[in-house]
Amino acid sequence: MQLEKFSYDNKIVRNFLFATALWGLIGFLVGLICAIEMFWPQMTNGVSFLSFGRLRPLHTNAVIFAFVGNAIFAGVYHSLQRLVKARMYSDTLSKIHFWGWQLIIVAAAITLPLGISTGKEYAELEWPIDISIALVWVIFGWNMLGTIIKRRVKHLYVAIWFYIASWATVAVLHIVNSVELPVSFFKSYSMYAGVQDALVQWWYGHNAVAFFLTTPFLGLMYYYVPKAADRPVFSYRLSIIHFWALIFIYIWAGPHHLLYTALPDWAQSLGTVFSIMLIAPSWGGMLNGLLTLRGAWDKVRDDAVLKFMVVAVTAYGMATFEGPMLSLKSLNAMTHYTDWVVGHVHLGALGWNGCMTFAILYFIIPRIFQTKLYSQKLANWHFWLATASILFYAVPMYWAGIVQNQMWREFNADGTLTNQNFLDTVTQIIPMYATRAIGGTIFIVGVLLMFFNLYKTVKSGKLLANEEAEAYPLAKANVKHEKEHWHRWIERRPIQMLLLSVVVILIGGAIEMIPTFLVKSNIPSITSVKPYTPLELEGRDLYIREGCYNCHSQMIRPFRWETERYGEYSKAGEFVYDHPFQWGSKRTGPDLAREGVKTGRLYKPNDWHFNHLLVPDSVSDGSIMPRYPWLLNKLDSKLLEKKITAMRKMGVPYPEGYESKAIGDMNLQAKEVAKPLYDNIDGLMISDETYDKIAAGEMKLEETEMVAIIAYLQRLGTDIYPKAKK
């Protein structure tokens, strides 16, 4: 066998590392703005693209797909080449992957603040970006699997298994959850509706946490922790068990995001059972990571890289214990919709993903730049700041979650709610919001130290773009026989065969299933539930554009302390025309599922909504809701006909030809909604200028976006109640 000489591509690793750091900082800063808006909502008053509902999706997408995404790619491209002793399959594919992913991030950073959103959490990007993600993801897989196939080491180290599983599963999740019907280049509707959309979304959302934030990072852990400690992993056998156990269990746990909702009970219980089972492999993996450092704890004392890894793995352990606990119905009843969940995800995000990424940055950059880290001391400072910030972040959030939930469910002796006004439960926890922002600031200060440290390191060294390496090729295991059966040829190509079969299964399944369930399942099970009127549909799209679902749920759980506050609990049949569903996952503001019910506790007249949307604190003192002055803009209903047609295609029973009548109906209803506003024009919180314009007839309230969104809010939850006679 001839020793082969080749080189590792370090340039692509550097590119991904730099992108990780840059997008990370931007994502963290956006997060900090969001955190400050929670106790100082006026900070970005009146600037539409800086309002919380639009920035929060930007924050989540940036930290998940830009920061963590680029970190995954950097780690995979660096470790995979060394693990299989081969250069990446194709430099061109590497470049397309890198630049494609960065373009997607830029597209996200532009569209999300503009309110171009599908309204599904962690999957807000519109369909052209979704398609680009799928394509770039395929390129990544092609490059990675190509490298694995031409490897020079027969054994696939456990990290590689984690990479393959992450790639394959994320591809499936992304495609299934992103099945959308485009209305225009910037607008689409989820093909799934209501409770089904919710289930698909959280199947995706949970597995995005599993296969984007967890399994790739476990692969990185199994490579970089042993490398940094210069010790083999505690138990290689355990790492293999960790892998197989995790991937078979993880995918079934999604429904734990929908406990006590209108999702069928058995699906909820299934999610809980699998969530509890997850403790075993997760903790096995955490212990395996920590015990790798046995006999090397003296190194941890000095080496910031190892310190970051210890905190990261510990955070992984804590978050994966907390997750299953939050999946228990009794605890979930208490924590769901509260800030506890926000604290939980940030323990994972800042601790596990953040600290592991920092460790990898500090580990790889000096090596590929052939130098030493500029300052261990600064890196240690960064470590302590990051660790302290996690506590400053998580503890107030847990506290806020418990306090708020206890206030929600508190009853007086006479059976009435103690905190009738939802806002009282919000103002109570504002100090915790402020403390959280301090935690976030400390985290960012640490990141700035890292920037300086890494900049100095890079300046003092020189990139080794192509690192020489040598290894023997793999012995050819299969010798071709003459006249063999065709199937033998496939059998020798297990990876290709598996990929091919999974693609075939998926395509087959999709073609067979999607049309059936789309048509059949949209038959409403509650006859009084009707499609939205054109005006309400437009209003709903504004609700999605402004990201109202980031702070308001539309799902009342069957607890007395919820039905007493909000009204009748939500039924699955009420959401059959909701493309996409808007149940939400957090109540920074009250639930809106019964907002429009006239006899309900939350009912407010149109002019109240008008003032509330313009200047929330004018009608509810101390409100932390942003102001929405731009809702006085004229409603753009150019797409209305197409929207109606699209909805009908998805099984919403608008009569044939209704799209041509829709505009007329919309204008009629707008006049009706605007009438109480005109009646109380002196009570509206509008500027003198606007008042004059309305008086002069230059501006018509019935043409504003405001009227559409009010119409939608007043429709919410009303269908199951008998209609009042006109």
Next chain:
Amino acid sequence: MSVLFLLIIISLSVAAFFVGCYYWAIKTDQFEDDYTPSVRILFDDEIVGNKKSFSTIRPDESSILISDQLTKKPRE
């Protein structure tokens, strides 16, 4: 709730894919040696020219060499 069936089928196909991977891994002796790989990854960085090292040993003799180095016994 027919979407449940879609998700179950897709989740099962993903699981089937992994079962296939697992089967392939067993068949190709991926898990025969559950110790050496964890050590091998630690020795891959420098080129040593003609000197024998972990990056230049032939794959078929790798496990012998590694266990030699770990136990520090002379080769027979």
